Amino acid sequence: MKVALFVPCYVDQFYPQVAIASLQLLEKLGVRAHFPKQQTCCGQPMANSGCEQDAKPVYHNFVDAFQDYDYVVGPAGSCVYHVRKHFDIIEQTPAVQHVRTNTLELFDFIINVLGITEIPGSFPHKVGLHLSCHGQRGLHQANESEMTPVRDGQLRRLLSGLQGLELTELTRNDECCGFGGTFCVSEAGISARMGQDRVQDHVRNGTQVLTGGDMSCLMHLEGIVRRQKLPVRVLHAAEILNGVIIG
């Protein structure tokens, strides 16, 4: 099985530790992923701004970079969702189709392709799980409160399997954090307010470590946590899981 690690541009530049953790976690689970260095970005920032035509060369670059792999795995549900859903505007060659169907979010890959549903380890902290909307509503990685009161999902299960870990029960389980890509600057006021409200929900309910599967939401929430100097650590779930597992 040839697996490529897809490292979204902002993770590459600002959160290398998240990509390293993803790489190491996969390795501990028996998969040696490669990082094709031709990769740059999925094109979502342009497309969400109404410029998907301009993003086409970026889409082609993505497909070129990854077409020789069986799976493309990335620690960011939003970018994965973009590749799967919105790469429909370029010609659907076999390579494009292959890349679209086989680009998976990290935990989706771990659970559904590797079949690993439990990771042994201990993490004795109160952990608040932030669901990324694109991971949850877009890739169906977690139940949606619009459909059912049952709070369940891939990451929730993996995390609750860790010893000593207590999950925060949020007042609003799956409200959007307000990052929204370029929304965070074009609607900065609303974006900031949404992020502050999301962080408050965690603080009120006792979160010590704020985590999730999508670094873009976490970048925004971390920015608020640091601005407000709150006693909350923000970690990508790959960092937690990679940290607890004995390699």
Added chain:
Amino acid sequence: MSHSERSDIFLLDAERTTWHDETLWFVREKRDKAVYATPEFQKLRQLASDIKDHTLSRLDFYLQQFEENARRNGVHVHWAADATEHNAIVLGLLRQHGATRVVKSKSMLTEECHLNPHLLANGIEVIDTDLGERIIQLREEAPSHVVLPAIHLKKEDVGDTFHKYLGTEKGNNDPQQLTETARQHLREKFLAGQVAISGVNFAVAETGTVVVCTNEGNADLGVNLAQVHIACMGMEKLIPRLSDLSVFTRILTRSATGQPITTYTSHFTRPAEGKELHIVIVDNGRTQQLGRPDFRASLKCIRCGACMNTCPVYRRSGGHSYDFTIPGPIGAILSPNIDMRKHASLPFASTLCGSCTDVCPVKIDIHTQLYKWRQVLGEAGKLPASKKWSMRLLSRVLAKPGMYSAGGKVARQALRLLPHGLTHGQGYNPWAIARELPEPPQQSFREWYAQQPQNDKA
């Protein structure tokens, strides 16, 4: 002004924003409870969506069938291509009956057509009889929500309004007393109303019936007391059969407020003895929207308001920030059809979180349409030039791995070296109004990876 600029005004009052957000979230939670308690709810959504898709695909047929049946029932049917025609038809009917006093029950369509100012300018007194509508009418404001038109107002605001216009005691904010005052005030108006105007929730093609759903019973009271009833409807309100109706009555209020059904579901099929019933069917841009394959489904909307209640942006920006008759996510996909330039910022007033799509009882793919409108606006040159050019530049860089790596390195270095005050200047870095930038690391991942001896350099 853009949506974001209008939102900033709303956000200035942080407490009110919190209150607005929590009030509407409470409504969303009531909706959730009702939905969870209805095991077949997802089936009903699918059914409702299918019925609407089908109806829209044969709208010409059902419109004619509806008209024929309504006429057979003794109803007068009028067709209006746009708001101007609609208003002229209504005014003409009022003139014909020598009416100067009209009572109106809730109708987003007449709001859309700006009927009230038109009638007032022509010497007709129009009284909105829905309580929320009446409050904003007194204040000369537009509705901020399709189901809860005065939801932007707190009870203190209502108290002040009633004190000013209806002579209640200053500082009396007791909801029960205020409602009683409104009831007395409206009763007089009801009795004096010569013509009653109502909206339409559903129009049944096979019977020629219009169905109006209210909680206050004000449509029925108005219609029964007046000599003439004018029902105004958008042409997308049709459903084929009477038996289809129950699917919609079951989902409408569950989605809107969490009630199992509206208090009043009134069927108007034929005029009462000696009275008149008129139905005005309005296009006003709907045919054009029907002709846009990507946006056609927006016409399935039954105006339940659930997408507003769930929208994390709407809850924090208020309905008036949309500056369009229908606010919230659905308004953001309907408005560019009417005026692309004026409403260009609305499809961007969303994080594309998708919650609207998930609550919509007729399964409109709202967030996908928001994304598609952005592309249409981009192609039509309706984006700010700075945005367009920066995105073009970004695409160039991101299509070339070498350029991207070098650019990233420079940016990170700059972030590390420049003083905090410079990188976080709030005047030019909107991110910094509430957030710290990420702490730039020494190395990017790709730099780290290239240094690992065990990695092949694929």
